[in-house]
Amino acid sequence: MAIKKKKMAKKVVKKKVTKKKVAKKVTKKKVAKKVTKKKVAKKVTKKKVAKKVTKKKVAKKVTKKKVVVKKGQTPAEYDKVLFKTILEVVRKTSTEMPDDVQKVILKALATEAKATTAEYAMDIIAKNIEIARTKSQPICQDTGTLIFNIYHPVGFNQGKFSKIVKKAVVKATEMGYLRQNSVDTLTGENKGMNIGLGHPVMNFHEHNKKGLDVKLILKGGGSENMSIQYSLPNVPLNAGRDLDGVRKVILDGLVKAQGKGCGPGILGICIGSDRGEGYHHAKEQFLRTMDDISPVKELAALEKDIVESANKLGIGPMGFGGKTTLLGCKICVMNRLPASYFVSISYMCWASRRQGAAVKADGSIGKWLY
Amino acid sequence: MSENIVKLDYPYKREEIRALKVGDTVLITGKMFTGRDAVHKYIHDGNPVPVDLNNQIIYHCGPVVVENSDGSYEIKAAGPTTSIREEPYEWEVMRDHGIVGVIGKGGMGAKTLAACQEYGCVYFHAIGGAAQVLAEKIKSVDNVYLKEIVGSPEAIWEMSVVEFPVVVTMDSHGNSLHDEVLKHSQEVFADLIK
Ligand code: SF4
Numbered sequence: 001m002a003i004k005k006k007k008m009a010k011k012v013v014k015k016k017v018t019k020k021k022v023a024k025k026v027t028k029k030k031v032a033k034k035v036t037k038k039k040v041a042k043k044v045t046k047k048k049v050a051k052k053v054t055k056k057k058v059a060k061k062v063t064k065k066k067v068v069v070k071k072g073q074t075p076a077e078y079d080k081v082l083f084k085t086i087l088e089v090v091r092k093t094s095t096e097m098p099d100d101v102q103k104v105i106l107k108a109l110a111t112e113a114k115a116t117t118a119e120y121a122m123d124i125i126a127k128n129i130e131i132a133r134t135k136s137q138p139i140c141q142d143t144g145t146l147i148f149n150i151y152h153p154v155g156f157n158q159g160k161f162s163k164i165v166k167k168a169v170v171k172a173t174e175m176g177y178l179r180q181n182s183v184d185t186l187t188g189e190n191k192g193m194n195i196g197l198g199h200p201v202m203n204f205h206e207h208n209k210k211g212l213d214v215k216l217i218l219k220g221g222g223s224e225n226m227s228i229q230y231s232l233p234n235v236p237l238n239a240g241r242d243l244d245g246v247r248k249v250i251l252d253g254l255v256k257a258q259g260k261g262c263g264p265g266i267l268g269i270c271i272g273s274d275r276g277e278g279y280h281h282a283k284e285q286f287l288r289t290m291d292d293i294s295p296v297k298e299l300a301a302l303e304k305d306i307v308e309s310a311n312k313l314g315i316g317p318m319g320f321g322g323k324t325t326l327l328g329c330k331i332c333v334m335n336r337l338p339a340s341y342f343v344s345i346s347y348m349c350w351a352s353r354r355q356g357a358a359v360k361a362d363g364s365i366g367k368w369l370y
Numbered sequence: 371m372s373e374n375i376v377k378l379d380y381p382y383k384r385e386e387i388r389a390l391k392v393g394d395t396v397l398i399t400g401k402m403f404t405g406r407d408a409v410h411k412y413i414h415d416g417n418p419v420p421v422d423l424n425n426q427i428i429y430h431c432g433p434v435v436v437e438n439s440d441g442s443y444e445i446k447a448a449g450p451t452t453s454i455r456e457e458p459y460e461w462e463v464m465r466d467h468g469i470v471g472v473i474g475k476g477g478m479g480a481k482t483l484a485a486c487q488e489y490g491c492v493y494f495h496a497i498g499g500a501a502q503v504l505a506e507k508i509k510s511v512d513n514v515y516l517k518e519i520v521g522s523p524e525a526i527w528e529m530s531v532v533e534f535p536v537v538v539t540m541d542s543h544g545n546s547l548h549d550e551v552l553k554h555s556q557e558v559f560a561d562l563i564k
Contacts, residue, residue: 117537120395124497124535131502140499141434141447176446179434222452222475222498237563248563255559259548260452260476262498309562313555318498319477320537321551351499 073362079164081363086168086214088365090146093216093355094138094177097129098370100290101266101327101352105129108264108317108324118322122264125317125350140262140351143178144218146200149287149356151213158204165202166195215356215369217286223349226261227282228253229275232341241341243302246271247309253345254310254326259319262349266290266328267306270344273334278344285330286348287356289370292330299331306331317350327352377533382425382470384490390538392545396494397533401512402427402473404527406451408520410459413467420515421526423467427494430456430474432523435511443511445529448504450475450496461485477539477548486542493540495547507534 073081097105109122132139148165152158170193172178180192182199194200207213230249232241237252239245250269257265268285270278294300306329316322327350336342356369378386380400390396403421405428413419433448453460453474460478463469464485471491472478475498486492496504510530517525539547 117393117395120535120537121497124500124503128497128500128503131506135502137502138447139501141449141501142499176434179447220499225452251559251562255552255555258552258555260454262475312562313558315551315555318475318495318537319548319551320495320539321547321554349499 078363079160082161082359083164083168083171085357085359085363085365086165087171089214089216089355089357090168090172091136091175091177092368093218093353094143094172095136096133096355097139098289098352098354100370101354102126102129104290104327105350108327111323112317113323116322117318117320118316118324121317121320121322122324138177138179139353140220140349141179142220142222143181144220144353145181145224146178146194147217147219147283148200148202149205149215149217149284150202151205151207151209151215153208153210153212154206156204156206156212162202165200169194169200211366212359213356213369214359215287216354217283218351218353219283219286220262220349220351223261223265223347226257226265226347227279228256228345228347229278230343230345232343243298246343247302247305249343250306250329250345251309251313253347254315255313257347258313258315258325261347262351263315263319264317264324264327264350266348266350266352267326267330268346268348269329269331271331271333271342272336273342273344274337274340275342275344277334278342279346281332281334282344282346285332285346286352286354288330290328294331296333299333303329303331382427384425384470387470387492388490388542390492390541391543392538392541392547392550394538396536396538398427398473398494398536399532399534400530402429402529402531402534404429404431404433404448404525404529406430406432406524407455408524409516409526410456410463412516412520413463414459419467421513421528423463423469425468425470427471427473428463428469429496429529430472433527435522435527443514443527445505445508445511445527447501448508448529449499449501450504452476453478453493457482464489464491473534473536477546483540483544483546486540487544490542492538492542494536495539496534496536504534507531 105126109126112119112122129139173194178194180190182194182196183190232239232245234249237248239248268282270281273281294303307326310326311323313325314321315325317324354370358366358369360366375395378396378398403426430451430453431448432451434446436444436446438444453476457479460472461481471494473494473496475496478493508529509532511527512530513528515526
């Protein structure tokens with residue numbers, strides 16, 4: 001449904017663009033006529049316009065060739081290469097911790113007091129990450145909800161791409177990179193392939209670039225259960241509709257999540273929006289690297305404050321008590337309705353698995369994005 | 371927090387369990403039986419338990435098990451699952467079946483804590499998500515029960531482990547690390563939002 005809608009939207013956009021182009025041309029001509037009386041000047045303008053048009057056409061042709069099929073490669077061959085690429089993205093996401101997350105985990109390990117259960121827990125977590133990488137086996141047995149974010153150029157075939165992704169997910173499950181994790185909610189049946197209604201999640205984004213980027217997040221179930229949404233004002237916490245109120249509910253959410261969801265965790269937060277989109281944007285924050293700081297000054301300050309305050313709570317790894325309760329906090333803001341003020345908090349466990357690939361014209365992996 | 375690492379070897383003895391305190395880091399060597407939602411419900415419903423659980427440890431875990439061509443089993447991943455779901459049943463298992471301990475994650479509630487005190491049990495917390503480290507500690511899969519009835523991840527898997535790392539978070543003296551940390555963090559929180 002979502003895909004169809006988006007496609008339709010695209011068509012409409014295209015039409016609009018065409019109209020605009022026509023409109024522009026007309027205006028240009030008119031303007032040219034009015035302003036430039038000299039014949040020479042007119043010619044120059046026309047030539048310039050003509051040149052531009054040619055360039056655009058060439059550019060378009062190149063784009064098409066690059067994205068859809070490389071010279072000498074049949075569409076079927078491209079699909080095969082793309083399938084392998086997606087499979088590798090899934091394998092790498094499930095078995096190799098991104099460098100930036102591993103770095104904060106090692107830092108947390110060094111921060112914990114020696115010979116405490118907190119240090120012990122962080123040490124086992126760090127070792128676990130190493131074993132998973134060496135053996136190419138899942139970091140955690142709960143390989144979570146697969147959330148794909150796909151950034152593609154205009155004219156991209158989402159339906160075809162989705163089919164290849166699903167095939168790759170089934171293969172990754174067979175190969176043991178993913179646990180059989182998708183259950184029919186009504187019957188309880190697990191077909192063991194990780195595909196089904198709503199699985200995997202695929203968010204398509206059209207961008208103005210030629211290339212294709214595919215990003216993947218594995219969102220564990222235990223941590224998902226600890227996600228929480230607040231509606232401000234919140235009377236028991238005396239939290240109003242301002243950043244101080246937001247701070248109060250975030251810290252409250254962390255106190256409630258303690259001991260569960262495999263801390264130390266990472267928070268992805270959206271202030272504003274509606275209930276559904278709020279969580280959606282909150283999860284999107286997990287695409288940001290750990291060292292990324294919000295470009296909004298107030299939010300950057302709040303992100304920093306939440307991590308510092310959270311680590312004073314003494315909850316610690318696994319809730320054993322200790323210095324590291326939170327590894328990171330990423331916040332975004334969206335507009336809201338006058339009636340609503342939501343704070344949507346997505347809780348991610350230490351096993352924050354994310355990876356992405358820039359896909360080359362022939363469907364192979366160009367470079368890793370994390 | 372305790373600094374000492376305690377070794378707990380099979381057969382497990384009640385005095386050794388009673389000696390354990392909240393915060394102890396324990397390396398378990400010996401037997402354990404997995405059991406999660408379906409098994410606890412099955413026992414609660416009064417069905418006969420196919421294995422003698424007296425002086426044994428139950429592990430809240432739904433392992434990923436591969437059956438080899440020779441009929442033997444191999445554990446691919448075996449991290450703990452959230453224990454609180456067994457809160458309605460665990461105290462009964464402690465009372466009726468004489469277990470000495472439970473391994474899981476996230477801790478358990480007041481009923482289980484009281485049963486630990488009364489019957490001499492402890493709650494061991496494994497490291498959530500550490501699937502690979504924990505799977506390496508499992509040396510063999512010795513038997514499986516109820517697989518046909520409840521399915522593979524929910525079955526009772528009898529396993530032998532070597533130096534399986536856990537932390538005591540609920541002991542047999544009425545102490546719960548979870549309660550302590552919660553209380554402390556709530557105090558800090560109240561201060562932080564003043
Ligand atoms: S919460 Fe995260 S680390 Fe814990 S079991 Fe789930 S996916 Fe694994």
